[in-house]
Amino acid sequence: MLHVNNLHISFKTANGWFEAVKGISFSIKQGETLGIVGESGSGKSVTSLAIMRLLNEQQARITGDITFDGINITQMPEPDMRALRGNRIAMIFQEPMTSLNPVLTCGVQITEAIRLHRKLSKKEARTEAISLFNEVQLPRAETIFDSYPHQLSGGQRQRVMIAMALSCNPELLIADEPTTALDVTVQKTITDLLLKLQAERNMGLLFISHDLGVVSQVANEVLVMYRGEAVEQGLAKEIFANPQHPYTKGLLACRPSVQKHLKSLPVISDFLKVEADGSLNSTGQGINSIEENNAYSTVEIEHHKQLLYSKQPLLKVNNLCTWFPVNSGWLSSKKEYIKAVNNISFEVYPGETLGLVGESGSGKTTLGRSILRLVEPTSGSIIYKDTDLRKLSSADIRQMRRRMQIIFQDPYSSLNPRQTIGQLLMEPMQVHSLHGNDTQRRQKVMELLQRVNLLPEHFNRYPHEFSGGQRQRVVIARALALEPEFIICDESVSALDVSVQAQILNLLKDLQRDLGLTYIFISHDLSVIKHISDRIMVINKGQIEEIADAQELYLNPKTPYTQKLIASIPQINI
Numbered sequence: 001m002l003h004v005n006n007l008h009i010s011f012k013t014a015n016g017w018f019e020a021v022k023g024i025s026f027s028i029k030q031g032e033t034l035g036i037v038g039e040s041g042s043g044k045s046v047t048s049l050a051i052m053r054l055l056n057e058q059q060a061r062i063t064g065d066i067t068f069d070g071i072n073i074t075q076m077p078e079p080d081m082r083a084l085r086g087n088r089i090a091m092i093f094q095e096p097m098t099s100l101n102p103v104l105t106c107g108v109q110i111t112e113a114i115r116l117h118r119k120l121s122k123k124e125a126r127t128e129a130i131s132l133f134n135e136v137q138l139p140r141a142e143t144i145f146d147s148y149p150h151q152l153s154g155g156q157r158q159r160v161m162i163a164m165a166l167s168c169n170p171e172l173l174i175a176d177e178p179t180t181a182l183d184v185t186v187q188k189t190i191t192d193l194l195l196k197l198q199a200e201r202n203m204g205l206l207f208i209s210h211d212l213g214v215v216s217q218v219a220n221e222v223l224v225m226y227r228g229e230a231v232e233q234g235l236a237k238e239i240f241a242n243p244q245h246p247y248t249k250g251l252l253a254c255r256p257s258v259q260k261h262l263k264s265l266p267v268i269s270d271f272l273k274v275e276a277d278g279s280l281n282s283t284g285q286g287i288n289s290i291e292e293n294n295a296y297s298t299v300e301i302e303h304h305k306q307l308l309y310s311k312q313p314l315l316k317v318n319n320l321c322t323w324f325p326v327n328s329g330w331l332s333s334k335k336e337y338i339k340a341v342n343n344i345s346f347e348v349y350p351g352e353t354l355g356l357v358g359e360s361g362s363g364k365t366t367l368g369r370s371i372l373r374l375v376e377p378t379s380g381s382i383i384y385k386d387t388d389l390r391k392l393s394s395a396d397i398r399q400m401r402r403r404m405q406i407i408f409q410d411p412y413s414s415l416n417p418r419q420t421i422g423q424l425l426m427e428p429m430q431v432h433s434l435h436g437n438d439t440q441r442r443q444k445v446m447e448l449l450q451r452v453n454l455l456p457e458h459f460n461r462y463p464h465e466f467s468g469g470q471r472q473r474v475v476i477a478r479a480l481a482l483e484p485e486f487i488i489c490d491e492s493v494s495a496l497d498v499s500v501q502a503q504i505l506n507l508l509k510d511l512q513r514d515l516g517l518t519y520i521f522i523s524h525d526l527s528v529i530k531h532i533s534d535r536i537m538v539i540n541k542g543q544i545e546e547i548a549d550a551q552e553l554y555l556n557p558k559t560p561y562t563q564k565l566i567a568s569i570p571q572i573n574i
Contacts, residue, residue, distance in 0.1 A: 001204045002028040002051070002172055007064035009046055009055070009228075017061065020046050022228040025064075026221075028172065033198065033205040035219030035236065037212055037251065039268075039497040040468065042225040044208045045094065048174045051206075052091055053081050068172065087117045090170035094177040096157035100149040107145035110164045117168045132163040136193060153360060155186035162190070166197060172204040179214055183359040183524040184568040191218055191570075210497045212251055213570030216240050224248050231280070240572050246271040246282035254502040256531035258554055258569060261296050264509060265502035265531065305549075308534060313347035314486060314518050315371070320344045320380035322363075322370045340366040341377070342542035348486075353512065353519040355533030355550065357526055357565065363542040364522045365409070368488045371520070372404055373397050384486070402432055405479040409491040411471040415463040421449075421474055422459035428481045448477040452507060469500035476507065480515075488520045493528060505532055526569050530554050538562045 009021035021043040028034045036044045049055050050062055053073060066073040068089060073081065093099040101109055110132065111125035120128065126145070133141035136159040149157055158178060165173055175194060179187040195218060198205050209215050215222060215236070222239045224232040224247065232245040243249045250271035273281045296304075322341040340363045348354050356364050369375040371382055373389055382389040384404065392400060408414040415424060425445045426438065435441045446456055452473040463471055472492060479487055489508065493501040509532065511517055523529050529536055529550070536553045538545040538561065545559045557563045 001030045001069060002206075003065070003067040004047075004051070005065040005067070007047065007050065007066065008062070009043070009050055010061045012059050012061075020228050021050070023064070024223070024225070024228075024230045026223050026230075026233065028204040028206060030171070030204050031198070031202045032221070033207055033219045035207045035209065035215035035222045036225060037209060037215050037222060038225035039210055039251075039499050041227070043228040044210075044225055045176050047225075048091065048176050048206065048208060051174065052085055052089065053078075054085075083117075086113055086170075087168045088170055089172045089174070090165035090168065091174040092158075092161050092165045092176065092178050094180065096149070096161045099161060100157060102149055105146050105148055106152070106160045110160070110167055113164060114167050128167070129163070132167055133160075135166070135197070136160075136163045137189070138163070155182055155190065155360070158182065158186075158190055159193070162193065162197075166201075169201065170203060172206070173198070174206045174208070176208045177210070178207075179209070179211070184526060184565060184570070185359055187214065187570065188568040194218065211255075211570065212240070212498070213255060213572055216572045217570060224251070226280070247280065251498060252572070254498040255572075256502075256505070256527040258527050258530055258566075258571075261301065261551065262294050262531070263296060264294060264506045266294070267502050267506070268499045301551075305534070308349050308352050311350050314350045314352075314385065315348040316381075316383040317347070317371065318345050318381045318383070320367070320370060320382065321378045322366050322375055323378045339542045341370055343380075344539075344542075344544055345380075346537060346544070346547060348518060348520060350485075350518055351512070351516055352535070353521055353533045355529035355536040356520055356522045356539060357524065357529045357536055358539035358545075359524060359565075362539045364524075364539055365490055366542075367539065368406065368490050368520060368522055372401065372406055372488065374406070399432075402482045403484050404486045404488075405482065405484040406488045406490060407472075407475050407479050407492045409494065411468070411475040412463060414475060415471065415478075417463055420460050420462055421454075421466075424463075424474070425449075425478055425481050428478065432482060434482065445477075445481075448480055451480070451511070452477045453503075467500075468496055469503065472496065472500075472504050473507070476504075476511070480511070483515075485516070486518045486520075488522065490522045491524070492521075494523060494525065501528070508532065526554070526565055538565070 005025050006023050007021055008019065008023055010017040010019045024047065026034060036047065038044050051066055062074060107126065107129055110129045114120055114125040114128055130141045130145055133144055138144050138156060138159050144152065179190050182190065191214060194205065207215060207218050219236045221234065222236045223230055224245065226247045232239060232243065232248045239248065243252060247268065250268035253266035254268065256265060270285055271283055273283055320341055321343055323337040323339050326336045326338055344367060358364050366375055370377045377390060389397060389400065422445055425448060426441045429435055429441045429444065435444050445459065449456060449458055454470065454473055466474065493504050496504065512519065521529065521532055533550045535547060536550050537547040540561045545561050553562065554566060557566055
């Protein structure tokens with residue numbers, strides 16, 4: 001169905017042409033799935049955009065052949081390509097919120113494509129759209145037809161994108177990171193849905209992801225990309241059972257294991273050396289040897305628990321409620337509430353990492369913000385070192401936040417784009433009059449950059465000049481600037497590549513060991529939570545489902561909700 005032969009893609013830059021894709025070749029048969037995996041910047045999305053002819057021809061230079069059903073796409077006139085694009089070849093883009101028009105309802109956006117390609121009337125297009133919404137298992141399809149994108153959850157927006165891509169019965173569907181940053185349960189639903197629709201319609205599927213667990217569940221064949229090159233290619237079962245290239249071995253090892261309890265996660269550089277001339281070489285290490293030398297013994301685990309829980313709790317949360325009033329109509333005298341956090345009690349011990357897990361909308365983030373009083377709780381108490389935070393004045397709580405910090409979910413939106421990294425890190429020190437003068441503060445910032453594995457020259461750069469992983473390090477450095485004892489990490493690795501995620505998780509563990517930090521680590525990813533946490537608290541609809549030791553909770557989940565979360569963790573299928 002699709003043949004890509006010796007594809008090269010270069011982009012025009014201030015320093016000449018940069019080659020992003022370097023001579024890759026692959027093919028997809030009808031009814032089969034090819035998974036393309038690799039880190040950000042490996043050339044995955046660029047390849048898919050070249051197939052769709054969506055790259056700016058003034059800025060991008062494409063050589064090689066892309067043949068679909070015997071037609072060379074690279075040679076097609078644009079009007080013919082428009083008739084093909086969205087009709088016979090469709091694409092689900094990486095971020096549904098930026099791909100959907102915020103000022104048009106979901107119904108208007110899907111019927112536009114149906115009427116353009118299939119020449120149906122307005123009424124027929126509406127009926128077809130609602131049928132598609134039902135097919136992708138959207139609840140209340142007629143309501144969603146008249147809803148705007150911002151009124152839907154992440155999983156619902158992703159399903160609208162899938163419905164739109166399927167609206168013209170495509171023969172080939174390109175799915176670019178369709179499950180990134182989604183809950184494991186929603187992620188499983190989306191992948192199951194794609195496979196069901198593919199089987200029913202006998203579509204070819206090009207599935208792009210950096211998550212090897214997800215790819216192993218959907219793909220027949222796999223292409224592994226690194227810096228624009230295809231480093232390994234073949235049947236999915238063979239590649240996952242016996243990876244040959246050190247980069248593939250590194251990608252597989254970076255994923256937190258739910259079976260093993262490792263001191264730190266392996267990273268790509270453990271397996272791969274990049275030589276001065278750009279060539280790749282193996283370090284000669286195997287996954288098993290790295291993990292064997294890096295696992296906690298049973299004695300070490302028990303000793304660590306005894307030390308942790310022999311102390312007095314650092315934080316005690318008692319019967320905490322955070323309710324938000326809902327507008328129930330101006331004639332109604334009855335006030336209704338969304339009970340985001342509803343009667344929650346727990347303790348956190350000094351030096352502990354308490355994992356907080358649950359689906360989107362379960363109340364995890366609201367609980368984290370309520371503890372710091374960034375959201376005002378409705379009732380209950382928050383005792384931090386014998387001080388009830390709810391009784392403090394605004395000025396006192398600001399002073400207390402020196403000792404209690406938060407790493408927000410999206411590093412880009414939590415950094416001021418107009419300030420350099422140096423200014424962003426010095427500002428909290430200036431507000432709290434720490435470290436004497438600006439010269440001493442600058443020195444402290446340099447130490448912080450070094451601690452989070454950034455370079456001194458990053459001091460004068462702006463947030464947009466960094467990768468996602470580097471920005472996450474900047475946010476961690478800013479949380480450390482006030483020398484806190486307690487940090488809430490809110491989904492701080494959810495949208496990162498597995499390799500960068502491993503580096504950030506290792507960094508957080510090192511900082512905890514060196515500085516004696518206490519964490520509440522919020523995530524929807526149970527494999528990440530299990531790796532980093534001492535205990536795990538599962539939240540559902542604003543209430544605690546269960547709280548237990550990380551290993552115990554994974555092996556013996558008590559409630560059906562926790563069992564469902566664990567069953568949804570993507571495992572490598574061999």
